Amino acid sequence: MEQGLQTTKKGPVYQFVLVALLSLNFGIVFFDRNALNFLMPYVQPDLNLTNTHVGILASALSLTWAIAGFLISAASDKAGNRKGFLIVAIFVFSLCSFLSGLATSFLLLLGARLLMGAAEGPINPISQTLVVREVDPRHRGLAMGVMQNFGSNFFGSFVAPVVLVAIAAAWGWRTAFFLAGVPGIITALLIWKFIEEPPEEAKKKEGPDRLTLKEAFSYKNIVVCSFVSVLLVSFLVITWAFMPLYLTQVKGVEPETMGWLMGTLGISATIGSFVVAGLSDRIGRKPVLVAIPFMGVILPLGAMFYDGSVWMLAVMFFFGWALNGCFPLFMATVPSETIDSAHVASVLALVMATGEVFGGVLSPFIAGLAADTFGLQAPLWMIFGLAIIAGFAAMALTETAPIKRAKTQAAAA
Template sequence: MATKASDRSASYQILLVLLLSLNFGIVFFDRNSLNFLMPFVKPELGLTNEQVGIFQSALSLTWALAAFGIGRLSDRTGNRKLLLVLATLIFSVCSFLTGIAQGFALLLGARLLMGAAEGGVMPISHAMVASEVSPERRGLAQGIAQNFGSNLLGSFVAPVLLVSFAAAYGWRNAFYLAGIPGLISAGLIWFLIREPAAPPPVADPAAAKESPWSVLRERNVLLCCAMSVIMVSYLVTCWVFMPLYLTEVRGYSPSTMQWLMGTLGISATIGSFAISGLSDRIGRRPVMIAMPFIGAILPLGAMFFTGSPWLLAGIFFIGWGLNGIFPLFMATVPSESVDLRRTATALGFCMGSGEVLGGVLAPWISGRMADATSLAAPLWIMLGLTLLAGFVAMGLRETAPRIVARRSAALREALA
């Protein structure tokens, strides 16, 4: 029987967050596997760069649709654990389907289905954390659930493990390997996690009838949606085309490429906490302005740095630190900019807009540009996106509680 968060022990809350973080990490492990293995897949299946981009666009499209649809279904039915387990099993099966694909069509179908399964995982996970974890620990818990596992497993372990395995045993066997952790995770969730409490009914009938689009009248929410589109475009373009650029243009071996890409995972894991923590101290706005400009060194370094791969890894580490602002524009700033009854709606717009527009369009456009010119085109696009994000962030209104309180106190003293 479902119970309230206050009835859950601290040990159970820790277990829940760790399992959800592990599960979402496996989601990104499977999502990114094709990108890291593309140097093996592309020549065997005779794919064009545009087709490479379409795979990511297709997954992003069904991911975004599922994020809205499955999240809403879990609210209505209350069967969150069951839906989460089913989604985990389905995206794991899709990894096996990717491994048996003999051409573009079957590979595309597997990615479409994988996106549909994976898209609902994070909304359900956030809902479970919100209802099961004590309010005083909820922010940290949601940060760990979304950022730690996904960056560690999806951006670090995936390239290091899968590329090595593919080089030794073939890329198809690497996809079979990638599907196994999800099956284990689904079993752990089924046996160790209890069904959370059903969501409470809407207390204010007038609030329930309010148009969800009204949150876009808040400037910060609108700008965070724009930031989401820009930065998700940057993210998926790097995932899809950086491994190909490093191997085909720069001439790095797959083993060197895997460690360079793995550096991104380490950077994102650290940045997800360090950058958000810095924003608590100095403000959200300056961090969100500075990090995209700093991130410009990553595509520039990939194209023009000719020194040691170890130094290039350092450039990758620093440049990819801009991932630390993702929780800020997807959750923190929007939630601090609207009243509580509209928080979920604001977060839905900020998360969904990035996946629908950035995740779907950017890989396809980058692929077409790469076919028309060269594989350097996606990296020039990445550079432009980082600069654009920095300028967009200049329009944000500061929301960090410590900074807002300090400014209010200073204003009161000036008027006294």
């Protein structure tokens, strides 16, 4: 466990700046990724899209996200130039937001989403690798949780639905896409200015340059994390793609109110980036990954069966979305504490790619077909089951948290 995981021992100020900038940037990534989901009540009638089309659009981005994430992250491991790969990817996905706003048909919008997924895929694995290299291991879970969840959920799940829906209502959904592409250019410049590439001596390693899939999946934790990734990525993309439509078309919620309800998910996950990840540093990764996914059932059950105050429904959304706080743990923290540091970006991308291909690609397509056949409540029943299975699957993990492993070793001694 935790083979070769060493940091370059930069000071706390640099560590803070690193995590803050990478978290902000990943927030912009999800602002752009989620934009189509929140704008779909406007886009769907304008482009004459079916629910199956909605699912395909979500699947397409996940497919190229997974493939490019794995290939480009592996290339960054080999080249040792994570910063350069990161900056190029940011510029490309920002351009894709503009292209989405120009789309006049399903096929043109599909092309823009495919390209956006290819650009955004490697950003999280490369960013988390920089965190692993530079942040004190005692605070690794918290730092990786904040990097992946704070910005992505504050900007991608809270700010995005509120701001984008308001812009679409005032000036049209195309304007919302155009404006969504601007922040990424700014964060790329900030990363170029303030983030350093880890020095060459910090990346020297023993062993093979390349990790095979067989070797990666020989670790039980990698297998379990990949399976949980499939389940919970499915939970997220189905919720993003179909919850706005369910709220507006089935529950009769106004688009602006829907935006605020979906924004509640962002508040939940933003707080969870500190609470859930920080808790795992104290009590261990496994108990958190087992317990928190079960809370996810609150979200679909509340949406389907609660008909009272919208404020109480927002509370249910808040607690039901707590499982989002687990994502940095199974996608980054546990794999990085399981594998040799020379292959961290590759393995993180592998876990992410597995989740995106089998969860992000297949699940929204299946959910779209189910919605067209059985109604928009079908995707919500799907996420109900996914949350339960994920909690049970996490029971197979082997603990990797430094504090828990240290106590185990001390007890053995």
